[in-house]
Structures are given as structure tokens and as C-alpha cells.
Amino acid sequence: MNRRDALKRAALALGGVISAPTLSAFLSGCATDPTQQAAAGKTFSTAQHDLVAAFSERIIPTTDTPGAIDAGVPDFIDLMVGEWQSAAYKERFLEGLEATNDFCEAEHGAAFAACSPEQQDAVLTALAAEHQEATGRRSPRAWFFMQMREMTLLGYYTSEVGATQELRVNPMGQWDGDVPFADVGRSYAL
Amino acid sequence: MPQTRTFDAIVVGSGIAGGYAAKELTEKGLKVLLLERGRNVVHGQDYVGEHKMPWDFKFRDLGDRQRYEEEHYIQNKCYAFTESTEHFFVNDKDNPYSYPEDKPFYWLRGYHLGGRSLMWGRQCYRWSDLDFEANAKDGYGVDWPIRYADIAPWYDYVERFVGISGQAENMPVLPDGQFLPPMAMNVVERHVRDKMKDIYTDRVHTIGRVAVLTQQHNGRQPCHYCGPCERGCSTGSYFSTLSATLPAALATGNLTVATDSIVHSVIYNEETDRATGVRVVDAHTGEMIEYNARVIFLCASTLGTTGILLNSTSPRFPDGLANSSGALGKYLMDHLWVFGANGEIEGFEDKYVRGHRPNGTYITRFRNVDKQDTDFLRGYAYQGRATRDSWMRSLNGYAFGTDLKLELRNPDQWAMRMAGFGEMLPYEDNRVTLNHDKLDAYGLPTLHIECSFHENELLMMDDMKAQAIEMLEAVGAKNITTMGTPEAHPPGIGIHEMGTARMGRDPNTSVLNGNNQAWDVPNLFVTDGACMTSSAIQNPSITYMALTARACDYAVEQMRRNEL
Numbered sequence: 001m002n003r004r005d006a007l008k009r010a011a012l013a014l015g016g017v018i019s020a021p022t023l024s025a026f027l028s029g030c031a032t033d034p035t036q037q038a039a040a041g042k043t044f045s046t047a048q049h050d051l052v053a054a055f056s057e058r059i060i061p062t063t064d065t066p067g068a069i070d071a072g073v074p075d076f077i078d079l080m081v082g083e084w085q086s087a088a089y090k091e092r093f094l095e096g097l098e099a100t101n102d103f104c105e106a107e108h109g110a111a112f113a114a115c116s117p118e119q120q121d122a123v124l125t126a127l128a129a130e131h132q133e134a135t136g137r138r139s140p141r142a143w144f145f146m147q148m149r150e151m152t153l154l155g156y157y158t159s160e161v162g163a164t165q166e167l168r169v170n171p172m173g174q175w176d177g178d179v180p181f182a183d184v185g186r187s188y189a190l
Numbered sequence: 191m192p193q194t195r196t197f198d199a200i201v202v203g204s205g206i207a208g209g210y211a212a213k214e215l216t217e218k219g220l221k222v223l224l225l226e227r228g229r230n231v232v233h234g235q236d237y238v239g240e241h242k243m244p245w246d247f248k249f250r251d252l253g254d255r256q257r258y259e260e261e262h263y264i265q266n267k268c269y270a271f272t273e274s275t276e277h278f279f280v281n282d283k284d285n286p287y288s289y290p291e292d293k294p295f296y297w298l299r300g301y302h303l304g305g306r307s308l309m310w311g312r313q314c315y316r317w318s319d320l321d322f323e324a325n326a327k328d329g330y331g332v333d334w335p336i337r338y339a340d341i342a343p344w345y346d347y348v349e350r351f352v353g354i355s356g357q358a359e360n361m362p363v364l365p366d367g368q369f370l371p372p373m374a375m376n377v378v379e380r381h382v383r384d385k386m387k388d389i390y391t392d393r394v395h396t397i398g399r400v401a402v403l404t405q406q407h408n409g410r411q412p413c414h415y416c417g418p419c420e421r422g423c424s425t426g427s428y429f430s431t432l433s434a435t436l437p438a439a440l441a442t443g444n445l446t447v448a449t450d451s452i453v454h455s456v457i458y459n460e461e462t463d464r465a466t467g468v469r470v471v472d473a474h475t476g477e478m479i480e481y482n483a484r485v486i487f488l489c490a491s492t493l494g495t496t497g498i499l500l501n502s503t504s505p506r507f508p509d510g511l512a513n514s515s516g517a518l519g520k521y522l523m524d525h526l527w528v529f530g531a532n533g534e535i536e537g538f539e540d541k542y543v544r545g546h547r548p549n550g551t552y553i554t555r556f557r558n559v560d561k562q563d564t565d566f567l568r569g570y571a572y573q574g575r576a577t578r579d580s581w582m583r584s585l586n587g588y589a590f591g592t593d594l595k596l597e598l599r600n601p602d603q604w605a606m607r608m609a610g611f612g613e614m615l616p617y618e619d620n621r622v623t624l625n626h627d628k629l630d631a632y633g634l635p636t637l638h639i640e641c642s643f644h645e646n647e648l649l650m651m652d653d654m655k656a657q658a659i660e661m662l663e664a665v666g667a668k669n670i671t672t673m674g675t676p677e678a679h680p681p682g683i684g685i686h687e688m689g690t691a692r693m694g695r696d697p698n699t700s701v702l703n704g705n706n707q708a709w710d711v712p713n714l715f716v717t718d719g720a721c722m723t724s725s726a727i728q729n730p731s732i733t734y735m736a737l738t739a740r741a742c743d744y745a746v747e748q749m750r751r752n753e754l
Contacts, residue, residue: 059590084255128588157581158244172416175545177376184542187580187601
């Protein structure tokens with residue numbers, strides 16, 4: 001598999017689910033302050049952006065290398081949801097986002113972004129299990145977890161930070177088909 | 191638009207065949223007009239995707255999905271179509287064609303100077319007499335008017351100019367050529383090759399034969415292994431019209447290039463029984479212009495060329511120029527593509543690669559070679575490579591956090607891919623016709639393409655998967671999965687469409703003779719994929735180039751004798 005095949009496969013994975021649920025009561029009833037909207041990305045309100053940022057950072061956290069936020073993943077997801085995906089996808093995504101927040105409020109008494117990393121991880125673990133064990137139609141929040149996970153990986157490892165600081169870029173200039181992995185040390189992002 | 195309207199020769203289409211025709215004819219002293227329906231592309235300067243990283247693109251090279259659904263719903267099916275190459279593919283909305291709902295045909299194409307020679311797969315394999323004799327042996331299609339001995343010197347001739355890296359293997363089914371040093375197999379491909387050598391005597395696993403330079407060649411630089419050739423190569427390391435044949439043709443001083451020039455039809459003079467020129471629509475003004483020449487080469491791609499001929503009607507040829515046989519438009523073929531398997535190879539976890547080799551490996555044909563040994567006719571070969579997947583392997587998992595991040599620092603297990611290219615038989619009912627009820631933006635009738643796999647192809651697809659599994663198991667692969675379904679990989683997806691103006695021995699059943707010359711119109715030549723009498727299993731471009739050079743030589747010789 002080469003770079004373009006890989007990205008095409010990723011695109012396919014992201015395009016898999018379409019549905020047209022109605023907007024949740026939360027969305028229709030809760031207008032966002034326009035100045036806050038401008039402060040965040042183009043698609044998400046500040047609160048939505050904060051959840052997406054915190055969520056993506058738990059999927060790819062900061063370690064000895066930068067995590068999802070420092071790699072610009074939240075803005076990438078904002079772009080994908082707002083301009084790449086369909087309107088139906090965006091609706092479902094925002095529904096799942098709010099359902100995740102509701103779940104977090106119920107379990108931990110706070111919005112996702114305001115929870116501790118440990119509480120956030122517990123939410124991710126619960127949603128992953130829910131997705132894995134689901135029968136019939138998956139819940140919006142379980143679906144949201146998988147979409148966030150895919151877009152975070154895609155956004156992170158195709159970013160300059162993810163591809164050069166965390167992983168490596170396979171260099172041009174020569175071809176050698178038999179190199180000790182130890183000489184490279186990390187997987188090539190591309 | 192050129193001021194001159196009269197030339198010695200007109201070449202229609204600037205892709206791999208048209209570029210070659212322009213080079214040959216100008217080098218032989220003819221004043222040539224090269225017509226291209228699409229825009230101009232400047233070598234180097236217009237390769238805007240070259241060497242860019244995913245983060246340089248708005249959608250990380252995934253492209254604008256919403257726009258693609260509107261404008262590139264067919265082209266988007268091509269493996270090479272991405273954000274970094276989209277400008278080399280047509281806008282499907284502006285370039286309509288049709289197919290029956292139950293018989294999809296994906297017509298993948300680019301309208302610009304250089305045509306698909308800019309995005310082609312670059313694999314170059316000679317045909318052998320197994321291929322040229324196939325129709326005569328089993329009766330499907332008409333007999334080829336040539337054999338390997340007729341084309342071998344022309345393979346030599348074009349290969350020396352093109353520059354093809356590869357390994358001689360002395361296999362009768364896949365004749366060796368004029369090779370530059372081969373690219374190296376990687377450590378796992380070598381392992382698979384060696385294992386196969388122990389197990390099989392009827393096939394070899396060899397490095398791909400590819401029109402990418404491994405050393406300086408005719409003023410072009412060797413490959414720098416950046417990877418995605420289809421974005422364009424400013425060092426001219428892969429062969430294209432723009433890197434090789436166009437500069438050679440321009441250097442003669444005999445070439446005139448006209449882009450944005452859509453050929454409407456070939457002008458035919460009933461009294462002299464000759465083509466006298468072409469009618470061209472200016473893509474910007476819509477103005478109709480006529481150019482004249484003593485000889486016409488149609489190299490507008492298989493379906494483009496046949497569309498022009500079908501649209502060139504006259505009292506003598508009411509069903510299309512040079513179509514007294516009625517064969518024009520029929521016997522459309524593509525290759526069966528991607529049917530095969532993928533399997534993991536253990537034991538090389540400490541090994542990796544450096545650089546992007548723009549080439550895979552090849553497993554030679556072994557089915558129905560010396561005798562008929564399957565329930566289907568003809569055969570197939572595999573192209574593949576061994577790779578280690580990276581972070582993409584985790585897209586469908588559940589893990590997250592520091593552990594996932596650390597795990598993805600290691601590449602995946604090595605995997606060996608074997609993706610088949612199989613032969614499609616020529617069928618009369620696989621055909622292209624003109625739809626006069628639906629015109630394009632220039633008032634030209636659109637193409638209606640009706641092409642489907644028949645029983646022989648469906649049987650072959652199953653065997654392509656089964657034999658790939660068997661080979662992978664034999665070399666010790668684990669977790670083997672198969673690739674390809676007839677629904678997901680219909681005709682067209684192989685991008686080797688050919689036939690519809692076939693060569694033959696009999697003017698009653700074929701459009702062209704053994705020199706790619708129209709039986710009915712002696713100064714009209716077709717040397718692109720339309721000329722093909724059968725499809726064989728080889729990536730066809732090098733054969734188009736050899737046939738083109740051979741036909742140019744013949745045409746100029748005939749002109750000198752005043753026999754055209």
C-alpha cells in the first residue's frame with residue numbers, strides 16, 4: 001500500500017455512514033454567541049470546538065511528542081465536518097457530540113471539556129465498548145467516538161507535526177529495499 | 191490557432207501514441223500538426239502537486255469530496271486521482287458519456303497536452319507470440335495480422351528511446367527487452383522470489399519493467415524516488431510526451447502544436463478516396479477550422495479515436511469513416527484488474543526501506559501457456575509489491591491514548607500483494623456508439639459505451655484469486671485476504687481500454703491492416719489502443735508506441751513512393 005492508496009482507504013472509512021436524524025433539541029434551542037463562533041473554527045461553536053479538542057487529545061495525547069491539539073487536529077476536524085462531509089453527516093456528528101456531552105454530564109457531572117483526563121478516558125472507554133458491543137443501530141455517541149477516532153488519526157498523522165515529530169517521512173533521493181528498522185527508528189507516516 | 195492550415199501530417203491526440211507519432215514523423219522530415227483537445231501543460235512548471243506533503247493540501251490530499259461528487263464522480267474511481275492530481279483528469283459533468291445502468295464502464299481520462307502519459311502506470315511489458323496467436327488458436331476475435339517477429343525490432347527501437355528499467359528473465363511468455371539496470375526488490379520481495387523459485391518452474395517473480403530511469407538517459411535524469419509519479423516529474427525521470435517525445439519533436443523545427451483544439455471529424459474526399467484533413471472546434475470560441483494534410487494519424491485514445499471516426503460520415507461511409515467492415519466501434523476490451531490476494535510475511539520485522547520506489551513486482555503468466563489447463567481461455571499475470579503498512583492499519587480499531595501512539599511508532603507486519611491483470615476476450619456486443627440525442631458542450635454527439643465481462647472473464651477472476659492464495663500459502667504467508675469483485679472493478683477501471691478499430695488480415699472483418707492503415711482510406715492511420723485485435727495481459731502502452739513507430743516508418747516510406 002502506498003501513500004495515495006492509504007489516504008483513499010482512509011477516505012472510504014470516513015465516508016461509510018450517512019443518516020439524517022433531526023437536530024437535537026439542544027442544538028435548536030441553544031444559539032451560540034457569534035463572537036464565540038468566530039473564535040473557534042468555521043463549523044463548531046466554542047463549546048463544540050472545546051469538546052472536539054479535548055476528545056482528540058485523549059485519542060492522541062501529548063507525550064514526549066506533541067498531541068492532537070498541537071498538531072491542529074481540532075481545526076482539521078472542523079474543516080472535514082463542515083466542508084468535506086455531507087450535511088447529513090454534520091448533523092449526525094453534532095448530535096453525537098451533544099450526546100457525548102450529555103453522557104459525560106450524567107456520569108461525571110461536568111461537560112466533557114471540563115472533566116479530568118482520567119474522567120475523559122473513562123468516557124472514551126465506555127463509548128468504545130458501547131460501539132463494540134452494539135447490536136442493531138449504534139447510538140449517536142458510540143458512532144461519534146469512531147468518527148472522532150478516525151478523523152483524529154487521519155488529521156494527526158497527515159499533519160507536519162504527526163508525520164515528522166512523532167513518525168517519520170520516508171525521504172526521497174534514493175531507494176534501498178533492505179534497511180535495518182533500527183536505522184529509521186519509527187514508522188513512516190507517508 | 192496556427193496560421194498555417196496545411197501540413198504534411200496531422201496527428202490527433204498528444205498522449206503516449208500521439209506524442210510518439212509526432213516525434214517519428216517530424217524526425218523523418220514531415221511538417222506535422224499535433225492537435226490536442228485539452229489545455230496546454232508546461233513540463234515542470236505545471237506539475238503543481240509535485241513534492242507536496244499532505245499538509246500542503248486543504249484536504250490532506252483526500253480532495254474536496256463534495257466537489258468530486260459533482261464534477262469527478264467517474265474520475266474519482268481512479269487510483270491515481272487525488273487532490274494532488276485532480277487537474278490532470280476531466281470534469282465528468284462537462285464531458286458526459288453514457289452506459290446502460292446495469293453495465294457500468296468507467297472511462298478514466300485527462301484532456302491536456304500529454305494526455306494520460308502524465309498519469310500512466312509506466313509498466314512496460316512486451317507481448318509474445320502466445321498473445322499474437324491467441325485469437326487464431328481459440329477463434330475469439332480475428333487473427334492478428336502481425337506476429338512477434340514483426341514488432342520485436344520496433345520494441346527494441348522505442349525501448350531504447352523511452353528508457354525502461356527491468357530484469358531480463360528469459361521467459362518465452364514475456365520477452366526481454368532493452369533494459370536499463372533494474373530497480374532493486376525489497377527484502378521481502380526477494381524472499382518471495384527465492385521461495386517461488388524453489389516451488390515453481392513455470393513462472394518467475396521479477397521486478398517490474400517500468401519506464402522510470404535508473405540512470406541518466408537521453409538527457410533525462412534518473413529517478414529520485416519521491417513516489418507519486420502521476421503528479422508529474424520535473425526531472426523527466428519517467429517517460430511522458432512532455433518529458434521525451436514532445437521535446438524531440440520540437441527540436442526538429444517541424445512541429446506545430448495546437449491545444450484546445452477538439453477534432454470534430456476527419457474530412458474525406460470520395461473522388462480520391464483519401465482523407466484530406468480534419469475539422470477542429472476551437473474549445474474557446476467554438477469556431478470550426480479545417481486543417482489539411484497528406485496523412486492523418488489518429489491517436490486520440492481508444493474511445494476518442496473511434497468517436498471521431500464514427501462522427502466522420504459521408505455518402506460512402508454513412509456509419510463512420512473507414513467502416514466498410516462494420517467492425518468500427520465493436521470489440522471493446524479492458525483488462526480484468528486487481529483480482530488477487532494479499533498476505534502477511536513473517537520474519538522481517540527488523541527490516542524496512544528507504545525511498546519510494548515507483549514500481550512494483552511482476553509474476554509471469556502460467557495459465558494456458560503450453561496447453562489449455564483451465565475451464566476458461568487465455569490467462570493473467572500479477573503485479574504487486576511487499577510493503578509495511580503504517581498508522582492506517584489502526585483506522586478501524588478501538589484503542590486510544592499513549593499506548594496507541596506508541597504502538598503506531600512501529601510499522602505493521604510486512605504484506606505481499608498480488609494483483610492480477612487478466613485478458614478480456616473481444617466480443618462484438620462490447621461496443622461504443624454515438625448518441626446524437628445527447629450532445630456535448632461543443633455540439634458533438636456523446637459516446638454510449640456498452641461493455642461487460644462475460645462468462646470467461648468471471649471464471650478467470652475466481653482463478654486469479656485462487657492462484658494468488660495458493661502462491662501466498664506456498665511461500666508461507668499468513669492472514670491472506672482477496673481483492674477484487676466484478677461489481678467494484680467493472681470494465682474501464684483497468685484503464686487499458688482497447689479495440690473498436692481493430693487490425694486484421696481481412697478488410698471485411700477489420701478496420702486496419704497490419705500497418706495500422708485503414709483498409710478503406712490508405713492515408714489514414716490509427717495507432718492508439720483502438721487498433722488492438724486482442725487485449726493480452728500486458729500493460730499496453732509500450733505496444734502502442736512500437737506499433738506507432740512502425741506505422742510511421744511505413745507511412746513515410748509509402749509517401750516517398752507516392753503510394754499514399
